Amino acid sequence: MGRIGVFICWCGENIARAFDMDELTEAVAEIPGVRCAIHYKYMCSEPGQALIREKIRSEKLEAVVVASCSPHMHLKTFRAAAAAAGLNPYLVEMANIREQCSWVHEPYEDETVAKAVSIIRMTVHKVLRNRALEPIRVPLTKRALVVGGGVAGIQASLDLADSGYEVVLVEREPSIGGKMAGLSETFPTLDCSQCILTPRMVEVGQHPNIRLYTYSEVESVEGFVGNFNITIRQKARYVDIEKCTGCLECWNRCPSREAPSEFDYGLTKRKAIYVPFPQAVPARPIIDLNSCAKFLRNECGTCLKVCQANAINFDDQDMLVTEQVGAIVVATGYRMYDIGREQENAKYAGYGEYGYGQYRDVIDSLQFERLLSASGPTGGEVKRPSDGAVPKKVVFIACVGSRDNAKGIPYCSKICCMYTAKHTMLYKHKVHDGQAHVFYMDIRAGGKGYEEFVRRAIEKDGARYHRGRVSKITEENGKLIVRGADTLAGAPVTIEADLVVLAAAMRPATGVLELAQKIKLGYDEFGFLSESHPKLRPVETNTAGVYICGACHAPKDIPEAVAQASAAAGKVQVLFSKGELTREPEVASVNEQTCAACFACVRTCPYLAIDKAEIRDRQGNLRKMTARVNPSLCMGCGTCVAVCPSKSVDLEGFSEEQIYEMVNGLI
Amino acid sequence: MLEFGYYPGCALHGSSSDYEQSVQACLKPLGVGLKELDDWICCGATAAHTLNHMLAVSLPARNLALAERDGVTELFAPCPMCSMELIKVNRALDGNAGLRQRVSEIVELPVTGKTQILNLIQVFQRIGVDKIRATVKKPLSHVKAACYYGCLLTRPADTLQFDDPEHPRSMETVLEALGASAVEWNYATECCGAGLTMAREETVCELSHRILTNAAAHGANCLVVACPMCHTNLDMKQADIDRRYGVHHDMMVYYLSDLIGMALGLDETQLGVDKHFVVKPLESPATQAAEMH
Amino acid sequence: MSEDFEPKIVAFVCNWCTYLAADLAGTNRLEYPPNVRILRLPCTGRVDFNLIIKALEMGADAVVVSGCHPGDCHYTAGNYHARRRWILFRELLETMGIETNRIFFSWISAAESKKWQHMITEITDQIREMGPYTAYHEISEATA
Amino acid sequence: MDHEASMNAALAATSVENCYQCGKCTAGCPAADEMDFMPNQVLRLVQAGDADTVMRSRAIWLCVSCLTCTTRCPQSVDCAGVMDVLRQMAAGQETVPPDMQRIKVFHRAFLDSVRRHGRINEVELIMQFKTLGFLKDRNMRLLMKDALLAPKLIQRGKFHLQGESVRDRAVVRRIFDRCMPRADRARRATADKDSASGGVV
Ligand SMILES: Cc1cc2nc3c(=O)[nH]c(=O)nc-3n(C[C@H](O)[C@H](O)[C@H](O)COP(=O)(O)OP(=O)(O)OC[C@H]3O[C@@H](n4cnc5c(N)ncnc54)[C@H](O)[C@@H]3O)c2cc1C
Ligand SMILES: Cc1cc2nc3c(=O)[nH]c(=O)nc-3n(C[C@H](O)[C@H](O)[C@H](O)COP(=O)(O)OP(=O)(O)OC[C@H]3O[C@@H](n4cnc5c(N)ncnc54)[C@H](O)[C@@H]3O)c2cc1C
Ligand code: SF4
Ligand code: SF4
Ligand code: SF4
Ligand code: SF4
Numbered sequence A: 001m002g003r004i005g006v007f008i009c010w011c012g013e014n015i016a017r018a019f020d021m022d023e024l025t026e027a028v029a030e031i032p033g034v035r036c037a038i039h040y041k042y043m044c045s046e047p048g049q050a051l052i053r054e055k056i057r058s059e060k061l062e063a064v065v066v067a068s069c070s071p072h073m074h075l076k077t078f079r080a081a082a083a084a085a086g087l088n089p090y091l092v093e094m095a096n097i098r099e100q101c102s103w104v105h106e107p108y109e110d111e112t113v114a115k116a117v118s119i120i121r122m123t124v125h126k127v128l129r130n131r132a133l134e135p136i137r138v139p140l141t142k143r144a145l146v147v148g149g150g151v152a153g154i155q156a157s158l159d160l161a162d163s164g165y166e167v168v169l170v171e172r173e174p175s176i177g178g179k180m181a182g183l184s185e186t187f188p189t190l191d192c193s194q195c196i197l198t199p200r201m202v203e204v205g206q207h208p209n210i211r212l213y214t215y216s217e218v219e220s221v222e223g224f225v226g227n228f229n230i231t232i233r234q235k236a237r238y239v240d241i242e243k244c245t246g247c248l249e250c251w252n253r254c255p256s257r258e259a260p261s262e263f264d265y266g267l268t269k270r271k272a273i274y275v276p277f278p279q280a281v282p283a284r285p286i287i288d289l290n291s292c293a294k295f296l297r298n299e300c301g302t303c304l305k306v307c308q309a310n311a312i313n314f315d316d317q318d319m320l321v322t323e324q325v326g327a328i329v330v331a332t333g334y335r336m337y338d339i340g341r342e343q344e345n346a347k348y349a350g351y352g353e354y355g356y357g358q359y360r361d362v363i364d365s366l367q368f369e370r371l372l373s374a375s376g377p378t379g380g381e382v383k384r385p386s387d388g389a390v391p392k393k394v395v396f397i398a399c400v401g402s403r404d405n406a407k408g409i410p411y412c413s414k415i416c417c418m419y420t421a422k423h424t425m426l427y428k429h430k431v432h433d434g435q436a437h438v439f440y441m442d443i444r445a446g447g448k449g450y451e452e453f454v455r456r457a458i459e460k461d462g463a464r465y466h467r468g469r470v471s472k473i474t475e476e477n478g479k480l481i482v483r484g485a486d487t488l489a490g491a492p493v494t495i496e497a498d499l500v501v502l503a504a505a506m507r508p509a510t511g512v513l514e515l516a517q518k519i520k521l522g523y524d525e526f527g528f529l530s531e532s533h534p535k536l537r538p539v540e541t542n543t544a545g546v547y548i549c550g551a552c553h554a555p556k557d558i559p560e561a562v563a564q565a566s567a568a569a570g571k572v573q574v575l576f577s578k579g580e581l582t583r584e585p586e587v588a589s590v591n592e593q594t595c596a597a598c599f600a601c602v603r604t605c606p607y608l609a610i611d612k613a614e615i616r617d618r619q620g621n622l623r624k625m626t627a628r629v630n631p632s633l634c635m636g637c638g639t640c641v642a643v644c645p646s647k648s649v650d651l652e653g654f655s656e657e658q659i660y661e662m663v664n665g666l667i
Numbered sequence B: 001m002l003e004f005g006y007y008p009g010c011a012l013h014g015s016s017s018d019y020e021q022s023v024q025a026c027l028k029p030l031g032v033g034l035k036e037l038d039d040w041i042c043c044g045a046t047a048a049h050t051l052n053h054m055l056a057v058s059l060p061a062r063n064l065a066l067a068e069r070d071g072v073t074e075l076f077a078p079c080p081m082c083s084m085e086l087i088k089v090n091r092a093l094d095g096n097a098g099l100r101q102r103v104s105e106i107v108e109l110p111v112t113g114k115t116q117i118l119n120l121i122q123v124f125q126r127i128g129v130d131k132i133r134a135t136v137k138k139p140l141s142h143v144k145a146a147c148y149y150g151c152l153l154t155r156p157a158d159t160l161q162f163d164d165p166e167h168p169r170s171m172e173t174v175l176e177a178l179g180a181s182a183v184e185w186n187y188a189t190e191c192c193g194a195g196l197t198m199a200r201e202e203t204v205c206e207l208s209h210r211i212l213t214n215a216a217a218h219g220a221n222c223l224v225v226a227c228p229m230c231h232t233n234l235d236m237k238q239a240d241i242d243r244r245y246g247v248h249h250d251m252m253v254y255y256l257s258d259l260i261g262m263a264l265g266l267d268e269t270q271l272g273v274d275k276h277f278v279v280k281p282l283e284s285p286a287t288q289a290a291e292m293h
Numbered sequence C: 001m002s003e004d005f006e007p008k009i010v011a012f013v014c015n016w017c018t019y020l021a022a023d024l025a026g027t028n029r030l031e032y033p034p035n036v037r038i039l040r041l042p043c044t045g046r047v048d049f050n051l052i053i054k055a056l057e058m059g060a061d062a063v064v065v066s067g068c069h070p071g072d073c074h075y076t077a078g079n080y081h082a083r084r085r086w087i088l089f090r091e092l093l094e095t096m097g098i099e100t101n102r103i104f105f106s107w108i109s110a111a112e113s114k115k116w117q118h119m120i121t122e123i124t125d126q127i128r129e130m131g132p133y134t135a136y137h138e139i140s141e142a143t144a
Numbered sequence D: 001m002d003h004e005a006s007m008n009a010a011l012a013a014t015s016v017e018n019c020y021q022c023g024k025c026t027a028g029c030p031a032a033d034e035m036d037f038m039p040n041q042v043l044r045l046v047q048a049g050d051a052d053t054v055m056r057s058r059a060i061w062l063c064v065s066c067l068t069c070t071t072r073c074p075q076s077v078d079c080a081g082v083m084d085v086l087r088q089m090a091a092g093q094e095t096v097p098p099d100m101q102r103i104k105v106f107h108r109a110f111l112d113s114v115r116r117h118g119r120i121n122e123v124e125l126i127m128q129f130k131t132l133g134f135l136k137d138r139n140m141r142l143l144m145k146d147a148l149l150a151p152k153l154i155q156r157g158k159f160h161l162q163g164e165s166v167r168d169r170a171v172v173r174r175i176f177d178r179c180m181p182r183a184d185r186a187r188r189a190t191a192d193k194d195s196a197s198g199g200v201v
């Protein structure tokens, strides 16, 4: 190559004040490879661009350097101009002689001029080694997968489905709804959780654009943005929900009533064939083999007999189905920290001192939600589990597990201050002569109307707040002796309570790490999924085409979970708004012949864009392993280039050769 | 035959000689030999770490050094205070070469802190609960014990690595092998005042009173301990506590070794139970059965 | 050192933070010595340490590597990689006898134009004091 | 490592700066009801650099070293360890409140006994503690109190009037001399004298 046009801009006086433009242009014309060097008053103006177009044609230029302002200002402009004249836009570079030269150095100093020349020379050296590139085009399947059918997943699914895209919603449990379906009334407005959620659940169940897989899990994820290939495992349910009419005759007649109800967090028992809760979507039963008499002892079969629709199928098997989607929204939510002594990981030592699992009247806050809920096991009357008595004194303990380094969870769970205040209120509304006590460390109530809400619990509903942690709970004569402290009063406090409610920390849902590995998502040390940028890309992830929302990202309440869900849906819509995906072609690639298969690059790539690949000969024998960049995922950071010990990866646009030559040109 | 090094500590050679008697008597039929550490010195107990940090490290370290000199790899210290101090120093020395060197100079013997320290319960665990169960001659079905661990058997938990500090179960497991039952109660790991017996009686009496009261309230007919100080506070001080609070606890306080000995068929006098301050017969199964009719 | 020695400084900067800081310095007309030559890279993670040696070999008297602050990397973690590599590399350079006090690492965000100005001014003064970098050629001649 | 350095190291090992004042230590402390400063307040004052105030407190002497606080602290602060260090500092500075003197005297008598014999001689310890305690607070009742218990102990063979001594007592003394700072040693010299007269009483 040797036909380079250099266009030097005056920017009015902004550049021209610093140089004798003729002299500068003459010096530049001397640089080897430069075919023509021209200066003009305003290069970005239409006449300026026309000049460039004209010279590209007349001088048969092979590459162009515009020496003017920052590339952040006008690189796109000039690349478009070149393209209009038939030159590949990736053969245009800019030399920044305004922001980084004329504006910051004394005018007419020799050094300033020398610097401008060397900046231009460096850019010429680079552009001599630029290659014509085509934007990477990626086909796009305009369907989305949503994983998790809690309030966040529901919101994202409906937003997408309503805007005309097909949605595949995969929910692990037999019904969608998530935690919110079991809540009583919700802060800060105290509206009934089921009243606002169930219509949305029904909408999901009936939406023509939503394909709902309940009692299903994501088995594997292949492909990349625009083209994911998803395998879904539909777990055996033993009830054919296509045939089932939902008459619930089976449920009414099933004689077994042994298993603790998942929906009531063990506060009640449920039957072997059951619908998780009356408003479930789909409102179809499922058989739990572990408590079914037929399966365990071959003693029953009632449901088989009573079902008119022949929907019961004891031979049901797990099924694998595949779906093609272009984007994925993960909304797997949270679970409660297990307060009991048994932990899946010794890091999360339990709270032996609080006697959860030992004293029946020490419960966690989700269980208390059920006790408050009109659809709950007590019909909304607050009765304690041990003897059904109405508790006259209830102690609420905040930050159980949260903010507790010794138990492995240093973070704040963010919503427990609020729901604890809510609990004291709802309790007071139901038990007028009852007294609520709260042990807390700080009250964190940042949100619209939140602080006012907490003050109302204290001022109007008389909850007594003690600032201090509880050390131990013991049970004596049917009372729970709660030993805490009031650090503001500087004294220990002992309260004899009838019921103790522990506001346990929020932890990410079980199994989320396996899911994250399948989708190649990042997560933090606690298992919460990582966003791409905490401020500017809060629902995007580092895997292109994958978005997160709700409590799988961090502890959050319903308003926040829903806002994030809509944001994630919006991001998917942005992605889907194009006919196909195009990406900047300045990406890395591996020289597979020289690659030593050390996979240092695989480990360093922040976007997981490099895979291990096999090279086989025609007989299919493995010849060697190599690294291979997926250009659809590479963001062009170049980290892999720097770590490769055998210099086998290079980055288009910033290749080894280009950079060395630029250094050469500088000095 | 198992053999352990043996560090009795001052209490077992003094006012808790009944404990030593009990330990030695019950281990013999189980085939465990004890070899007393030659010329051991006091571990310094609370006093040392109350007054001087270096001393609190050096006194136990001298004993660890003696054990290492004599090739003792497992050292049984029946007093939890002693065993906790020994383990703490072991841990402090481990991985701190500077301290090891300094302390070796102070105690005039090389010490690395590698000796394994066992408390009473761990000795029984080493023997094996199944073996104990198999050796039982007189099951203790009349015993409904409140197992009292006190504070130092399980704490500090991460240093001792012994049992759950909030809900320990190791004594209960041994008791069940003896045919005895253990009650669920609340004060298993609450402090009795330990080392303050002499210096601050009112504190000790108050704490011990609460412990005795709670055990009785949960249906225990005796307390079981594995610590000479707990025993002193709950047994010897019981009359004092009764007087102070106008109650009559009348609660037998056994060492765990007493109960094992009894289940193995030993006589209470062989075990030194007669030397306790509160001595009374527990209802035997026969009398209990008679009452029920 | 000769009176009119003007150091040549090569700056490898990332496209998203420090390059923009240098742009902003221009917009704000913050003057600094012209001795620095800026080379724009996508990310400091792209900086291979051979590049630094290359620059010194080709006659640079000092090298600057500057990118986003930790945690703010446009590509999530490239700057961490750069920093980690630098720690390893520093030892290597020292054993090779290359003066590591001519290599400068810094974090300058897109908003920190003043910091850029001050840094370049200071480094220029400092290198002017130290004189031209000749050690590389001495070393390579010695080992040749 | 001298005494002060080892105390500083001990204090550093407690991570007192991690305390976020949750009060769980106070809530579980068996002695808190009697303390003038709650355990968490002791921690706070140390954090704030006001060790002087806590060194004069009764709290540090009422602490029974049960480790409940340390075991349950969510920040893994070794609260009991802080109490230890403060006692060590206070013991060296004579800032012990009058009604807490007895506790310090007891510990000192305990160590003196160990220093002399290598092990505790309980009879001697009680005698010394009672007399020293009496000299400090003139509490006659206390002087007599356990006299009533002694015969019962002797009767049960639980009191060795002789007490035991180790063979190599010299090494024990040397260990003490190496650990105790000079000031402490000087004071102990007087204590030795006191106890000598105590033996006569
Ligand atoms: C006691 C308590 C009271 C609360 N009260 C309020 C309140 O009053 N107001 C308020 O705003 N917020 C409240 N919240 C918070 C509220 O529960 C959450 O903000 C909300 O439920 C988060 O919704 P989500 O969809 O992100 O998660 P979830 O509700 O947890 O839903 C996640 C869904 O994903 C499914 N899932 C998980 N893993 C997988 C997988 N691998 N594959 C497929 N599906 C999967 C789960 O089964 C579940 O259905 C309360 C929380 C608690 C604990
Ligand atoms: C001291 C301080 C420190 C902070 N630090 C942080 C931090 O470290 N991290 C963080 O995450 N957040 C921080 N924040 C919060 C952050 O500033 C806000 O979250 C953020 O700026 C909100 O952005 P916005 O676009 O909603 O509002 P704004 O930034 O206020 O933008 C609103 C825009 O609308 C224009 N406008 C207003 N009315 C009209 C009208 N009628 N017609 C047309 N235009 C109009 C305004 O001129 C303005 O440009 C801080 C806030 C403060 C006060
Ligand atoms: S191209 Fe840039 S430098 Fe030239 S006139 Fe336009 S803005 Fe100014
Ligand atoms: S009886 Fe049959 S149709 Fe009716 S709910 Fe049960 S499975 Fe469905
Ligand atoms: S077969 Fe099983 S599920 Fe069906 S009715 Fe009987 S117990 Fe219930
Ligand atoms: S939100 Fe409140 S209760 Fe929950 S962890 Fe944070 S401070 Fe504790």
Ligand code: SF4
Residues within 6 Å of the ligand: A590, A591, A594, A595, A596, A597, A598, A599, A600, A601, A602, A626, A627, A643, A644, A645, A646, A647, A648, A649
């Ligand atoms: S770092 Fe280089 S040699 Fe190693 S796998 Fe990647 S491309 Fe191949």
Ligand code: SF4
Residues within 6 Å of the ligand: A587, A588, A604, A605, A606, A607, A608, A609, A610, A629, A633, A634, A635, A636, A637, A638, A639, A640, A641, A651
């Ligand atoms: S250039 Fe960056 S994003 Fe692309 S493959 Fe290399 S490390 Fe990954």
Ligand code: SF4
Residues within 6 Å of the ligand: D018, D019, D020, D021, D022, D023, D024, D025, D026, D039, D040, D043, D069, D072, D073, D074, D075, D076, D077, D079
């Ligand atoms: S428990 Fe720990 S963190 Fe809480 S106040 Fe006590 S020392 Fe501080």
Ligand code: SF4
Residues within 6 Å of the ligand: D025, D028, D029, D030, D031, D032, D039, D062, D063, D064, D065, D066, D067, D068, D069, D070, D079, D080, D083
């Ligand atoms: S060690 Fe001391 S401060 Fe801590 S709980 Fe026990 S008595 Fe209280």
